[in-house]
Amino acid sequence: MGRHLDALVERSRRIGADPALVVHGGGNTSVKVFEDDLLGQPRAVLRIKGSGADLRTAAAADFPGVLLEPVLALRERTAMSDEEMTAHLARCLVDPGARRPSIETLLHAFLPARHVDHVHADAIVALTKAADRHRVVAEALGEGVAVVDYVRPGFTLSRLVADLAGRDAVVLAHHGLVTWGETSEESLERTLALVAAARAYLAQRTAGRRGRRAPDGKASEGTAPDGTGPDGTGPDGTATDGTTTDLGPGETEELLLALRGRLARDRRCVLHVDRSLRPLADRPDVDAVVAAGAATADHILRIRPWSVVIRNAGDVRGAVDAHVERHDRWVAAHRCRLPPGMDALDPLPRVALVPGLGAVTAGVTEADAVQAAEVALRTHLVAATAIDAFGAVDPLPDADAFDVEYWPLERDKLRLRPAPGEFAGRIYCVTGAASGIGRAVARDLAARGAAVVAGDLDGAGLAALTAELEERHGVAPAVHVGDLTEEQVVDELVSAGIARFGGIDGFVASAGIATTGRLTELSSAEWRRCLEVNTTGQFLLTRRVLRALERQGLGGSAVVVASKNAFGPGAGFGAYSASKAAAVQLARVAALEGGAHGIRVNVVNPDAVFEGSGLWSAEVRRERAAAHGIAPEGLEDFYARRNLLQVRVRGQDVADSVAFLLSDAASRMTGCVLTVDGGVAAAFPR
Structure with a gap:
């Protein structure tokens, strides 16, 4: 054998x-x-x-x-x-x-x-x-x-x-x-x-016809002799004769937010942009290509019977609603064929062809969305080839397509897959993700199935995080390296996440620095820098994400990582304590303004999280130890002994609290502050 x-x-x-x-x-x-x-x-x-x-x-x-x-x-x-x-x-x-x-x-x-x-x-x-x-x-x-x-x-x-x-x-x-x-x-x-x-x-x-694509999808066999493709597009899918212009980054972001806002109302999803379908999306007969339906029964399992055509953000509602109505009529016409005990599946499309862009596909995970795009390429290439060769498509009959869509043996293939994580389909931006609490949060959200958008000034740290998440979960985060006190950097970070995953569900603001020194000794530059990183950076992130969440229309949830010092400041720690108190107030204002849009904003106040932290530098350790009259090597034990539970606080402890606040279990909570400090009486919220 x-x-x-x-x-x-x-x-x-x-x-x-x-x-x-x-x-x-x-x-x-x-x-x-x-x-x-x-x-x-x-x-x-x-x-x-x-x-x-x-x-x-x-x-x-x-x-x-x-x-x-x-x-x-x-x-x-x-x-x-x-x-x-x-x-x-x-x-x-x-x-x-x-x-x-x-x-x-x-x-x-x-x-x-x-x-x-x-x-x-x-x-x-x-x-x-x-x-x-x-x-x-x-x-x-x-x-x-x-x-x-x-x-x-x-x-x-x-x-x-x-x-x-x-x-x-x-x-x-x-x-x-x-x-x-x-x-x-x-x-x-x-x-x-x-x-x-x-x-x-x-x-x-199809010899001699312009805009024809071979059924194997290879440009060398599917383009005209001059190298142009459908509608005069070049080998990379960009317009060469002006008939179909590129959808710009701003237009693409608007379309993605609008589409995800429509598709993810009942269950969150990730969107994927695949430009390899651009030659198909740019065809003048793209509506006929889509109307042909899925090429094979196996494709129906992955991408549903039909795709939609969407030309801009304004098309989203009409195109999706028309698809839903068509699906509902289809189910009504064949309801007698439903297997016993099986309900109708959701009527939403999984694939949209977008002229000037390519395809946008949806999935519970990014891998699902990528898979849908790869299947859509095959199914629509078959339709386009048949139209080019025979003038029309003789599709799989409606009744047979319905039987496949609701065939228990085919549905069982999907049930064999591992169950998605708690946060599957959700997209969160995490700042300060290269080390310390931010890294622990990014790890935890990825482990729970979320798509992570990671930002930090530390490029090497983000590279290490990327390698770790790829190895553990098979999915890399979207990353952007830069100073998060700069408006352009924050805009690019959030834009990168939306471009990669199709939308956003919230953020975790964890980027921060510790500035030590008595008020009489602090320079104005040190003061400003501490507030810029710990407060202004949070403001820029909050503003950018709230704007996207409001346009997307799905609500959202954010968590600000402040500090025990917001409520229990320390001498010689004035700039840090003031910046974290401001961070709490900023989060509360965001909760006030976001509530009408279903956006929740909460705060965690951790204390003395040393594990993997970039905040607790050797200098900060020395100065805080001196402020408490102890040796630097005894600082961690000192902080553990001073809290009521006599415990060290770990990054994972904070990540667990963040996950709770982001989750549906906290759906009735906003403007709240959770302390994750082992119980420091001076920092009890009042």
């Missing part, structure tokens, strides 16, 4: 590496082998891709073994429900603990060849969008390739394909291609040869 399984894994990865063949869990591959049971007796086993596994990253564990004999016995049945099929396959697993085998296991099993491949190749699917698809496929691929009109995967389709085992291959309308061979190489070569033939046929059909 080893060499056959190794060959299967290698073949699968080669197929999965090409998004024009399969994308994000689509397609499946298999091999039939003999494996010994516990008694050493050989038995025929089908090794097939597990449901939801990705061919691009396939490993041996992604191919559960299914006993062939009891599966082949089903070949003589005339009908079988999905429930019966999945239950039977579960009993046929070699390892009962293995992942569930592909929905199309019977199709692979019923074909007699040792190796079987099924891909959702764009070029093949585009052929089936022709109204006379049987003739088109014969012309493109030869008479030896059979065509099966759309049938949802399962027992019935498996029997139909098995009856065509004597042909060279089978094309499944609105679905893809099935090939086979006695060796792994034979099956793969047949797949690649037929896909190449389909591409050549489509290229010939």
Whole structure:
């Protein structure tokens, strides 16, 4: 079995590496082998891709073994429900603990060849969008390739394909291609040869037409001979003849805030801008491309049946509302087809094509949104190619699209994924994120699933944070390095977050410095700098984020990291104490002004958080130790002993309190101050 399984894994990865063949869990591959049971007796086993596994990253564990004999016995049945099929396959697993085998296991099993491949190749699917698809496929691929009109995967389709085992291959309308061979190489070569033939046929059909894109999405095959693309766009998608102008940064931000404000009312989401779809979005017939719907059933699972076209921020409400109305009519027309116990899904689009920009996609996480963009590229390339080659698209029938959208076996693929974090879909800006409390907060929010926008003057510290979050969670924060007392830097920080994640839900103001010295000794420059960092920087951040939150219209939540010194100042710590008291008052004013917009602003007052802190420099430690009459090395113990609980306060303690204030559990709290100081009586809020 080893060499056959190794060959299967290698073949699968080669197929999965090409998004024009399969994308994000689509397609499946298999091999039939003999494996010994516990008694050493050989038995025929089908090794097939597990449901939801990705061919691009396939490993041996992604191919559960299914006993062939009891599966082949089903070949003589005339009908079988999905429930019966999945239950039977579960009993046929070699390892009962293995992942569930592909929905199309019977199709692979019923074909007699040792190796079987099924891909959702764009070029093949585009052929089936022709109204006379049987003739088109014969012309493109030869008479030896059979065509099966759309049938949802399962027992019935498996029997139909098995009856065509004597042909060279089978094309499944609105679905893809099935090939086979006695060796792994034979099956793969047949797949690649037929896909190449389909591409050549489509290229010939569209030869000489301006603005045409090949179904594999490659600019070298999809642009005109002069290198221009749809509507005269260049290879990078920018306008070259003035027909479609770029959407500028300001216009893009307005559109993103408006779109997220409409899509994230009930559940927060992240938006992703993908400029690779610009040539499609800039087509004059983009509305027809979108109207064609999803190219395959598998795409519907990722991006819903239809996308929308949005040209500017003013289009958002009308476009989304029209999509919702269309979806509601669709559900009403087919409600009788809903599986028992299943409610209608939310009616919101996941993909918007934006002329002058590309696509904006939505997901609970950034990874989901990126995935939606990659699937949307495939689905809309298929539609555009079919329009160019055949003049129109013959889409997947509405009833069949509905059945797929609400197909329990497909919905199960999504349920196999890990549950999203508490803050999934939320976007928070954290200043002072390179060290100390800010870093602890950024780490904690990322661990809870939030998208993090990190700002600090310390570029090396932000780079270290980025590497850490990428390693732990697979997602890097949006970062901006600069002095947060400068208006332009703050504007760029927030703009970077909105451009990366599509909006914002609030901020945590943690950037700060400690300035020591008695009032008689402080220079005016030291005084001003302390207030600029600890108060003016907070003002600039508050103003910038509040403006964005008001335009977005979803409310929001912010937390200001002040200090025990705001309520319990210390001698020799005047500039710091005054700046933190001002920070508390500024937060209270923001709470007063933000309340009408559903924006909450609260404060945490920590004390003596030394862990990883850039605030507690050697100089500050020496001066604060001298103020208390102790040695610098005893300072941390001193602060722990002086609070009522006799504890050291850690960055994570503060991060936990920040997360509470940002969360829905604190939805009735604003203008509040939480002390995270172990209990310092002099700093009790009064």
